[in-house]
Amino acid sequence: MTQHHFLFLSPSGSTRVAAWAAAEELGRLGAQCRITDLSPVLRREAPLPNPLPGECLWVGSPVYCDHALPQVMNCIAELSPSDGRSAVPFVTWGGICSGTALLEMGAALERQGYAIMGAAKIMAEHASLWCYPNPLGRGRPNQSDLEQMRLLARAVRQRLVDREAGKLAGRITSTTLDYQTERNKNKAAAASLEAAKRRASPLLADGARCSGCGLCVDICPVGARRMASPPSPDETCILCKACARCCPQEAITVDTSGFLERLRTMAAECGEEQETRVFL
Ligand SMILES: Cc1cc2nc3c(=O)[nH]c(=O)nc-3n(C[C@H](O)[C@H](O)[C@H](O)COP(=O)(O)O)c2cc1C
Ligand code: SF4
Ligand code: SF4
CATH class of the missing domain: 3.30.70.20 (Alpha-Beta Plaits)
Known part of the structure; x- marks a missing residue:
């Protein structure tokens, strides 16, 4: 059975919560999961573990200034090229605009040879508004947001089971993640963390x-x-x-x-x- 590897950066914890919801669901279904929080790696307290052959890689990032975090994109770029391995990009966003983060992560994973088995954008509290009593995305991700991560986990697992059984298995391409309006894509093209x-x-x-x-x-x-x-x-x-x-x-x-x-x-x-x- 395919193993799953969750790799994410989550400065305020929402992306971590989303990752754990999917990982726990996969664990409940009997799949093995390992979790890599990129923070200890970036603080040089732990090495970046190599992806294992056949592993399904879940990559999570918050949306910052319409994009995925540069550290997450660098991590994807540094993955050794894969031949037909599977991946699932997911982002959390704070209620302004999810920009082109998911599209860029999906396209970068495809460039590394990964097949995209599914993806998600999860609403979360806006991390910059912690001092306000009523921030954008207040109380998110909530149980129904996390249920969407569990649904994604079940669907991805089924696709991998079908693929292992030699059946025609569903997947998406990064073009599925090209969901923004032209206006929002232009805004994202002009925005950057720098x-x-x-x-x-x-x-x-x-x-x-x-x-x-x-x-x-x-x-x-x-x-x-x-x-x-x-x-x-x-x-x-x-x-x-x-x-x-x-x-x-x-x-x-x-x-x-x-x-x-x-x-x-x-x-x-x-x-x-x-x-x-x-x-x-
Ligand atoms: C510097 C910064 C920039 C952000 N930019 C966006 C953005 O462009 N669009 C958006 O909807 N949320 C934005 N957010 C909110 C985060 O995407 C949201 O809070 C996310 O869930 C944080 O993930 P984490 O809790 O895993 O760190 C930004 C937050 C910060 C701190
Ligand atoms: S007092 Fe504040 S700024 Fe100074 S080291 Fe402690 S946390 Fe950092
Ligand atoms: S704001 Fe900058 S220096 Fe402060 S914790 Fe975040 S990344 Fe580190």
């Missing part, structure tokens, strides 16, 4: 407040913070703001004034249904 970083103020700590506890360094999901006095991010920072959220001294400040209103306006302009969707 551009957002040029606009944002760097997440520097106020030296007068910082106690040097190192929590922000330990929590950074991509290993971008170095212990210094006070700690500061390097160019690999993804603006997840986990450091600002965790700092017990509130030494790392983020200006979120008017942010919710701006993001709500962007969401309305994009017009993407606030939905979770499975592609099969």
Whole structure:
């Protein structure tokens, strides 16, 4: 029976929750799963495990600025080329626009020789709005979102069983993931995390407040913070703001004034249904 390997980056935890919902469902059906959270790999605490022959690779990323995280895309690009292995890309998004993240992940996996067995975009709370009581995507992913991940897991497993039995098995191609309107595709083409970083103020700590506890360094999901006095991010920072959220001294400040209103306006302009969707 095919094994499944879940590989994801999840700075705020929603992508991890989605991955676990599918992995637990596969486990319930008797399939073996292994989980690779990319954070320890990026913090150089663990090596990136090699894909095993015949394994089905599930790759998860949050949508940041209309795209998958660069660290996840790099990881796909570094996979050794596969001959007919299967993959399932999935993203979580915060209710503005899921952009072209899923399409880009699917196309990158195909370039590496993977057959796409299915995909999903899962609604989640917008990670940048943690300080608002009513953020976009509040309470998501909820049970019905996670049920969609379980449904995807069951369908993918059945496709792999059919393929092993020599039956004609269903699959999709990355063109199935080309679901955005022209307007949203053009917006995604113009957006990037790098551009957002040029606009944002760097997440520097106020030296007068910082106690040097190192929590922000330990929590950074991509290993971008170095212990210094006070700690500061390097160019690999993804603006997840986990450091600002965790700092017990509130030494790392983020200006979120008017942010919710701006993001709500962007969401309305994009017009993407606030939905979770499975592609099969
Ligand atoms: C810097 C940044 C950029 C984001 N960009 C988008 C976006 O373009 N569209 C969107 O719908 N959500 C966006 N989000 C929200 C995330 O996609 C959402 O919160 C996601 O579920 C986070 O996944 P995680 O909990 O696994 O980290 C962004 C969040 C951050 C922090
Ligand atoms: S978490 Fe805050 S107090 Fe601790 S090292 Fe980082 S900036 Fe300083
Ligand atoms: S430095 Fe802060 S904002 Fe940047 S990636 Fe690390 S935790 Fe996230």
